[in-house]
Amino acid sequence: MTLLEVSGLRVTYRTEDGPVLAAKDVSFSLGRGEILALVGESGCGKTATAMAIPRLLDDTRATIGGSVLLDGVELTALSERRMRDVRGKDISVVFQEPMTSLNPAFTVGRQIGEVLRQHTGLTRRQVRERVVELLDLVGVPDARRRAGSYPHELSGGMRQRVMIATAVACDPKVLIADEPTTALDVTIQAGVLDVIRDLREQLGTAVILITHDLGVVAEVADRVVVMYSGRHVEHSPTAAVFDRPQHPYTIGLLDALPARAALRGGRRRLTEIPGLVPSPATDPDACQFAPRCPRATAECTAARPALTGADGGDGHLVACYHPGPRRDA
């Protein structure tokens, strides 16, 4: 059942050098309890897309077009006042930097409690109890004492758990996690991902996971949207992306994955995608990946390929004139 329906989402930033199109016609849906990964290089528009959903982009610089339906409610049409009731309650966010995303001057208990005071009618004492429960839930040891700690007294992994506790405090329908493990040590990453996966199991929270790390995707995501230069180029169940990648860009991303390169023929040689990401200021009627693509033909630069069903059904979509698995190796 569809919980969140994003269609034709466009995010435009006003800059001194003219408008930048961060997201162009992005569409996807999210079911209850589903984990959807938004994947792509830095600057491909995955964060802009995700932050546009709870309208957390800077209003003075960014304009959002298209439609975002949450349980049938059009979020782009809500007043800022009504939107505040959605943020933290129906849609909450875990940011990339646990170091700076918490206020250094307040205890973590207070910062988790804030979202409860904002959206629930709990008494002071109930809020305190709930905060301890939440810290327990996300695996913070000695939760009662930790609630009185300041962010600087906690490790990066613990802070990210605090952020997650804040995000799930009001039992949101959608949790947006923006590179939640990128700033953490590799040894801590798995623990934080486990927390997210467990929360989905226990609370049925749907998750939009933004990441550039395909290893993370393979571990937790149900479905994957691959983005390139503000557009989604491939959209499929996670297993299908790894088994039968269709878009040459997705194939390039997979080849850049160390573990995967090691699997293929035992040669520990990583492949990079030649060329550079195109300027986000342009939006030509062509495949944006064509200049870097080994399969590019005249057709690719003549008109933009539409997102169409790929071989194998199961909702696997790809925007490419020459889709299909790797042909060389």
Added chain:
Amino acid sequence: MIRYLLRRAGTAVVTLFLASIAVFLGVRALPGDPATVLAGESPTPEAVAAIRQQFGLDQPLPVQYLHYVTQALEGNLGSSTQDKAPVTHILAERLPVTLELTVLAMVVGIAVGMLAGIVAAVRRGTALDYAANAFGLFGLSIPHFWLGLLGIVVFSVHWHVLPASGFVGFADDPAGNLERMVMPVLVLGTGLAAVIMRQTRSSLLGQLSADYVRTARSKGMSGLGQLGHALRNSLTTVTTVVGLQLAGLISGAVITEQIFVIPGFGKLIVDGVSSRNYPVIQGAVLVTVTGYVLVNLLVDVAYAYLDPRLRTAGAPE
């Protein structure tokens, strides 16, 4: 935390000790001495020598200093060379006047400065921001004495709404006291308000774009709630500024008291200097320095309160 405060308190004591030496030597470095002033129009060398002996001014400087410090520690700051009144009595009489002036000026400066700074930061780039910035520039560039004179010309001479000068005790006539304090306080508070406004604005602008403010927004908090988060972290900067500006406030008080003929410390020091009244100058400056050191000690305590990182990590070196 305790160690941090003890270290700060220790620093304060050393500062006071050094200040007492500086004041003692500074006063004696002034050209002329109290004996010649006291001996009248055409003093005989004998009369001058007698007066010097009477006040112990014929002793070597280290002996004089030792004598001064031991007496001061017993609460005796000597007596005025002019009217023989104990310096402690004179100070006790004048201190409340200057205290009222500076405290009121500080309250007005902090209130106006922070409010203007917050408005300017939140409404960045609007007419309100420009108005606040213009006020900041004005307040920083206008000298106290000029602003004071301008105030007298406009409000007293031209419009007759406020008295031009003078002072009555708050206990004697509260309304009259406040009425006479309005102009001096505004004159003294303007510069402080300007500095605080600028610092509040710039530090708040930095904090408002911090990640944790975005987090607050993602929790569904209102603009005011987000401002609360940012403001809390700006307060350290504002506190620092208040501590640093205190010196300016005290020197400003000296000038302001002269203009408005207010019998406070400022006037006491200026009159003391012109009559080479060593004990009075020393006493007044020492009390002023003590006040300054105490306020800065309070600022350090406030830091530890405002920034929890200081409490556990110990003091920054």
